[in-house]
Amino acid sequence: MMNAAYVYLQIYRLFDTVTPVPVDCGNLCDKACCKGDDxxxxxxxxxxxxxxxLNPDWIRIEKTDFKYDYDGETHTVPIALCKGSCDRYQRPLACRIFPLTPYMDADGKISVIVDPRGKGICPMAKAFYLEDFDEKFVRNIEKAFRLLAKNKQIKAFLKxxxxxxxxFKRFYK
Ligand code: SF4
Ligand code: SF4
Structure with missing residues (x-):
C-alpha cells in the first residue's frame, strides 16, 4: 500500500488531543486497557x-489467526503487543479509538460503535452508550475510517x- 505510514501518521493526529471523554479515563480503572495479559x-x-x-522499542508485532481476502490473496492481520506503556504520540490507531470501533454493515456503510470486545475490560464500554462519548472523538473516528475505507484493501478488511x-456482539448480548 503506497504511503500507508504517512496516511496513518496523519490520522493519528486526529487523536493526539481528542480522547473518549474530556477527563483522563485512565484514573477510573488504572488504565485497564493497557494492562491485560494479552x-x-x-x-x-x-x-x-x-x-x-519509527521502530519504537516498546512494541512487538506478531501475526494473528485473523485473515481476510483481498485481490485474490489471503492477508494475515498483525497484532501490536506492548508492555503496558508507550509513547502516546506513536500508539496504534486501535489504542486511540478504544473503547469504540468502526463497523461496516452489509451495504458497506461505516458507523462507530462501542467495541463489544471492550465490555469485559473497560468501565466506559460496559456502561456508556455511544452518545455518552465526546462528540468530537466519535466524529473523528468516523472521519478516519471514511477516509481509510476509500482504500479497497482496507474496505475488504473492514468487512x-x-x-x-x-x-463478540453475540457473546455480550
Ligand atoms: S479501560 Fe476504558 S476507562 Fe480505562 S483507560 Fe482504557 S478506555 Fe479508559
Ligand atoms: S500501546 Fe500504549 S495505549 Fe496501546 S495498549 Fe500499549 S500502553 Fe496502552
Missing amino acids: SGMLLFPGEEEVYGL SYSEYIDE
Whole structure:
C-alpha cells in the first residue's frame, strides 16, 4: 500500500488531543486497557509500516489467526503487543479509538460503535452508550475510517473485521 505510514501518521493526529471523554479515563480503572495479559491491538492494513518507519522499542508485532481476502490473496492481520506503556504520540490507531470501533454493515456503510470486545475490560464500554462519548472523538473516528475505507484493501478488511466484531456482539448480548 503506497504511503500507508504517512496516511496513518496523519490520522493519528486526529487523536493526539481528542480522547473518549474530556477527563483522563485512565484514573477510573488504572488504565485497564493497557494492562491485560494479552495486551494487544490489531493493526489496520498497512499500519505496520508506521512501526517499520519509527521502530519504537516498546512494541512487538506478531501475526494473528485473523485473515481476510483481498485481490485474490489471503492477508494475515498483525497484532501490536506492548508492555503496558508507550509513547502516546506513536500508539496504534486501535489504542486511540478504544473503547469504540468502526463497523461496516452489509451495504458497506461505516458507523462507530462501542467495541463489544471492550465490555469485559473497560468501565466506559460496559456502561456508556455511544452518545455518552465526546462528540468530537466519535466524529473523528468516523472521519478516519471514511477516509481509510476509500482504500479497497482496507474496505475488504473492514468487512471481515465487522463479521469478527459480530461474534463478540453475540457473546455480550
Ligand atoms: S479501560 Fe476504558 S476507562 Fe480505562 S483507560 Fe482504557 S478506555 Fe479508559
Ligand atoms: S500501546 Fe500504549 S495505549 Fe496501546 S495498549 Fe500499549 S500502553 Fe496502552
